[in-house]
Amino acid sequence: MLAILAIGVFLFWETLPLLARDETLAFAKLSPLAWGTLKAALAAMLFALPIALGAAMYSALFMSARLRSRIKPALEMMEAIPGVVVGFIAGLVLAPWVERNLASTLVLLVWLPLSAGLAGVLWHLLAARWRQQMPLSWAGLWLLPWLACMVLLALWLTPHMEELFLGGDLRRLLEQHWGLDYATRNALIVGIAMGFAVIPSIYALAEDALADVPTALMEGAQALGASRWQALWRVALPAAGPGIFSAVMIGAGRAVGETMIVLMASGNTALFSASPFEGMRSMAAAIAIELPEASPDGLTYHYLILAALVLFIFTFLVNTLAEMVRLRMRRRYHKAGHR
């Protein structure tokens, strides 16, 4: 039992004496890595947050119970896919593809939400008989083919549009007009790949938090004349707020510590740049690359250990915060909801 506590203490103790050495140098070496880590995590969160939270809201509030009991394991499966595999797909399949079809990718990022809205509009225009066949509670499933078609449509149309409006290659345009370099493995790719890896964990926690909100609250709000949107925005979200916050924190912690995806999908160049089309090198990736070759007493070894310590402290703080918030919220609802 004590072993568990010992691990935390031991890791701390192990890295503590190393802090004494050459702090300025370590700082200079670590700061690009820290920047890379933050950039990667930020990119991942930008991609993952809307999707994960949207999915959580949908499945907690709208989805039919039967579909929900199927979808949750499916998303758990998504979490189980090893980082190496995601990184490999991102680095060797997605990255070259995006490089060739940059315009299509960017269009897709905008087009997909639009097409979902379009689906909603079309649905409301449909005859009631058809609407019965395709209820909103199953929309998560029957939107699949619709989205797939939309993706194909966008892929087919974009090259023509690119030709028409931009006069050829977007990548060349970027370079000439804004002086943006395009690296094959960049923050965009890392964002998508790591977002993919982070979505399920954020989703699971946020969904739990939303499902924990007593149904009486939502029903009460709607009975008082609030629309569902208002009920969600004004009642359910504030009530589940701490839980959602902890989900986001845990997701961020995972994104910061993820090694293999960044290692494989980013260019591993330690750069200071805010451009989404340039690579970066994160602390975790730097440790994985350099530590096996560092000699146990050298300077590199020490600064890498320092990086590990920083990672550890960061994730530890984030997780503790998230966990405390989550526990507090749960206790509150057990009192208030009393189901």
Added chain:
Amino acid sequence: MSRFITVAHRRLLDRLWPWLCAASVALSLLMLTALLTLLLVRGLGHFWPASLEEITLRSGDVVAGQAIRETPLPQKIGNERLYFTGNRDIDGASWRWVDVDNIIARTTPADLIRLERAPWGDFIGRLESLEADGQRMMGQAAWDYLAAALALPADQRPTGQLLLTTADGQALSQPLSTTSRALAPNAMSWGQKTRLWGSSVWQFLSEGPRAANTSGGVWPAIFGTVLMVILMSVIVTPFGVLAAIYLNEIAHQNRLTRLVRIGVRNLAGVPSIVYGVFGLGVFVYGIGGTLDTWFFSATLPSPTFGTGGLLWASLTLALLTLPVVIVATEEGLARIPDAQREGAMALGATRLEMLTRVVLPMTVPAMLTGVILAVARAAGEVAPLMLVGVAKLAPQMPVDGEFPYLHLERKFMHLGYHLFDTAFHGEDVQAAMPLVYATALLLVLIVLVLNLTAIFLRHYFRRQRGNEC
């Protein structure tokens, strides 16, 4: 903000936002299926014997090879196609991009063959004749002899010399002993192809890697992964289960246990690479180094336990997966109704008896779930292993006939690292790609099957409990 939103806007939002949310579920599912389909198609498709083409170019060149993919030419109208042409010893390269417009004729002659050879990789061309046992066979007789010879185990094959020609007419003499497989995919029927596909998959699973990991199989990696995972579960199960029992049954539920519980959850969130650093610093350099100075000082400049190895890797991963086991077991313990415990105590059982006879048997499925989840996590984890003992190509298996049979200090191969290494550090990544896909598919399958088992077990367990209560 709502003051500025008119009623019409609000109604629009009210109708639209569920669709955005529904679309995000659909999008996640879409990405998941796309990923799995990609892996399945590329991973399994590689083993299907693809037909070989012979193309004649406008310049008069004749090229034989397997068409891989087509991409649009930059700046110009038209496509170019990538061919795998093999014959690295003759042409200097085994890939060739061909402008589709330059192709005049495209045929699939039945006599094109593909040889798998030990140095230089595949040969694609024609078999002219075969010299063996002092006689010279031509055409079909030579092919039959070759097929029969290659069907024998490697040490019983006759010696001989193959006379080959490439598609553009260059001749090559190849000893029979250097070839491992010969195919004439254009002449094969569907049945033969399916059988061959089966045997290729089996070869992939059961053989060691060849040609700097660009061909051959992944058996040592599978073996290494499984062995490490077994060792890890042996270490992690008792610790995890004991810790969970202590937390849930023995300790008083107060502030301290709550803190410990938060700590355990926290450990699950610590990045795996940090565990790797910890393993390297404490196990490998700390404990391993000390062990070396005590017991293996004879060989000291070269470390025995002071370098990454099987034992340290399994210890590190055991640490990494400890929270998984603890959380799952605790969940199982918490679900046992208190009436069971009180009933046992009322019947005169001591606390220990109550724990071992009543509570523990009921938690076995939960423990199993935890261990399976731990195994699944460990099988997919690569980052910490890179630091504590995985090898690109291990010269010896960690288990052999030599005493003490299980060599804990040896480095081992791991599926995930094998995948990373071949995909990013290989010489000919293009050639290794199909194998990388296959490895990725295998890894994903293992992990998914383990996870599914855990989910079903948990589900089953819950339902059973539900009926009892």
